[in-house]
Amino acid sequence: MNPDFDPESLKVIAFDIFGTVVDWHGGIAAEVERALPGVDGSAFALAWRAGYQPAMRSVMARIASGEGGFTLLDELHRGILDGVLRDFGAEGRLDAAALHHLNTAWHRLPPWPDAVEGLTRLKRRYTICTLSNGNLGLLTEMAKRGGLPWDCILSAEVFKAYKPDPRTYLGVATVFDVAPSEVMLAAAHHDDLAAARVCGLSTGYIERPLEFGAGQPKDVSPRPENSLHVRDIVALAERLGC
Amino acid sequence: MNPDFDPESLKVIAFDIFGTVVDWHGGIAAEVERALPGVDGSAFALAWRAGYQPAMRSVMARIASGEGGFTLLDELHRGILDGVLRDFGAEGRLDAAALHHLNTAWHRLPPWPDAVEGLTRLKRRYTICTLSNGNLGLLTEMAKRGGLPWDCILSAEVFKAYKPDPRTYLGVATVFDVAPSEVMLAAAHHDDLAAARVCGLSTGYIERPLEFGAGQPKDVSPRPENSLHVRDIVALAERLGC
Numbered sequence: 040m041n042p043d044f045d046p047e048s049l050k051v052i053a054f055d056i057f058g059t060v061v062d063w064h065g066g067i068a069a070e071v072e073r074a075l076p077g078v079d080g081s082a083f084a085l086a087w088r089a090g091y092q093p094a095m096r097s098v099m100a101r102i103a104s105g106e107g108g109f110t111l112l113d114e115l116h117r118g119i120l121d122g123v124l125r126d127f128g129a130e131g132r133l134d135a136a137a138l139h140h141l142n143t144a145w146h147r148l149p150p151w152p153d154a155v156e157g158l159t160r161l162k163r164r165y166t167i168c169t170l171s172n173g174n175l176g177l178l179t180e181m182a183k184r185g186g187l188p189w190d191c192i193l194s195a196e197v198f199k200a201y202k203p204d205p206r207t208y209l210g211v212a213t214v215f216d217v218a219p220s221e222v223m224l225a226a227a228h229h230d231d232l233a234a235a236r237v238c239g240l241s242t243g244y245i246e247r248p249l250e251f252g253a254g255q256p257k258d259v260s261p262r263p264e265n266s267l268h269v270r271d272i273v274a275l276a277e278r279l280g281c
Numbered sequence: 282m283n284p285d286f287d288p289e290s291l292k293v294i295a296f297d298i299f300g301t302v303v304d305w306h307g308g309i310a311a312e313v314e315r316a317l318p319g320v321d322g323s324a325f326a327l328a329w330r331a332g333y334q335p336a337m338r339s340v341m342a343r344i345a346s347g348e349g350g351f352t353l354l355d356e357l358h359r360g361i362l363d364g365v366l367r368d369f370g371a372e373g374r375l376d377a378a379a380l381h382h383l384n385t386a387w388h389r390l391p392p393w394p395d396a397v398e399g400l401t402r403l404k405r406r407y408t409i410c411t412l413s414n415g416n417l418g419l420l421t422e423m424a425k426r427g428g429l430p431w432d433c434i435l436s437a438e439v440f441k442a443y444k445p446d447p448r449t450y451l452g453v454a455t456v457f458d459v460a461p462s463e464v465m466l467a468a469a470h471h472d473d474l475a476a477a478r479v480c481g482l483s484t485g486y487i488e489r490p491l492e493f494g495a496g497q498p499k500d501v502s503p504r505p506e507n508s509l510h511v512r513d514i515v516a517l518a519e520r521l522g523c
Binding site for chain 2: 192214
């Protein structure tokens with residue numbers, strides 16, 4: 040635990056979602072293999088996710104230049120999907136309804152095995168919410184299917200700004216009328232946590248060594264700048280005495 | 282049941298909150314009597330609530346004229362409270378912390394006795410959300426304290442528009458990617474339901490004869506234009522086979 044971090048002052052824990060609370064790699068790979076027999080689900084999932092950062096940067100650039108508006112993650116995913124299907128030689132194998140169903144596989148991602156128990160314990164003492172670039176409909180369906188007991192679903196869609204824009208991290212504090220230091224961002228990604236820290240939030244790093252699948256284990260070494268470093272969400276609850 | 286209403290097509294039920302799901306009159310009256318002994322809690326609650334419509338109209342007029350921005354309900358309540366305290370000769374009796382606490386009594390309103398059971402049953406089959414002019418922080422704290430099992434908390438704060446603006450009713454359909462006719466607004470107020478109906482939503486009227494307290498029973502006669510008319514939220518669940 041970082042010595043500057045005071046757990047007593049914590050009131051709200053906002054969770055990154057993809058990779059932190061749910062297993063996008065496993066969930067997408069499984070749905071791809073069902074929808075497109077013969078396609079390598081793991082490679083497809085990695086390619087689809089790899090398209091996310093460039094697509095998001097391009098939306099943010101269009102917004103900054105005044106040429107574009109806020110775009111839902113469902114739409115971004117759909118745009119990326121077309122290219123991935125081409126790259127995997129699977130163009131034309133799915134009709135419109137099947138494409139829509141596959142695109143909404145992101146709504147059906149399975150929680151990591153510790154997520155429901157950890158969140159349920161944290162909810163007793165803290166306000167727990169999402170803070171994701173995923174859209175509200177996506178996050179709601181995911182929570183409903185997976186039993187994720189959020190007190191509130193917050194999203195880029197609420198703030199009309201995407202992480203790592205400060206309006207998202209500071210927006211959580213404003214919504215709940217607390218100081219930024221009374222909010223923790225919990226995430227499996229150091230860049231997300233770094234952006235939250237600049238805004239004054241405390242930060243909890245969640246190890247997810249298999250975020251990219253068993254074939255690509257991730258370095259989950261601690262970094263001293265985070266307020267907390269834990270194995271999973273149950274460990275976060277334990278560390279915070281819940 | 283209105284013959285044009287097809288319960289099979291329903292996917293989302295959005296609930297008005299104040300008066301429909303929670304008892305603002307009883308909750309505010311009780312907190313006022315605790316905070317200000319000797320003051321008539323019921324009369325104070327009615328006066329505070331009566332200030333809401335004029336305050337909301339004035340915010341909407343300022344926004345329409347370009348002179349004002351979106352204002353949280355917490356701020357509106359605080360502005361009205363000062364006047365009500367003056368009218369009740371209670372100016373100066375509360376310090377800043379006590380005033381803040383009293384103002385957030387709206388976060389702590391008790392659910393009507395049928396609300397938690399009814400919502401829990403409806404949630405099994407439908408996506409259930411709030412659609413209130415209350416701010417997200419207020420609605421989240423209310424849900425957490427009262428055990429209201431929302432799938433998602435939607436608010437004027439998400440749409441940056443207040444009911445009865447069509448952007449709020451249509452916004453629910455957009456968030457969940459469904460047709461307006463697949464959304465029902467459930468409310469104890471015919472004007473709210475009428476505005477939703479113009480947008481193509483189906484409408485469920487919830488009787489709350491004691492919304493204004495036992496001293497001012499409300500006419501809760503059915504009106505044929507609503508898709509459904511029910512006694513309470515448990516009755517709504519029963520009518521929909523949940």
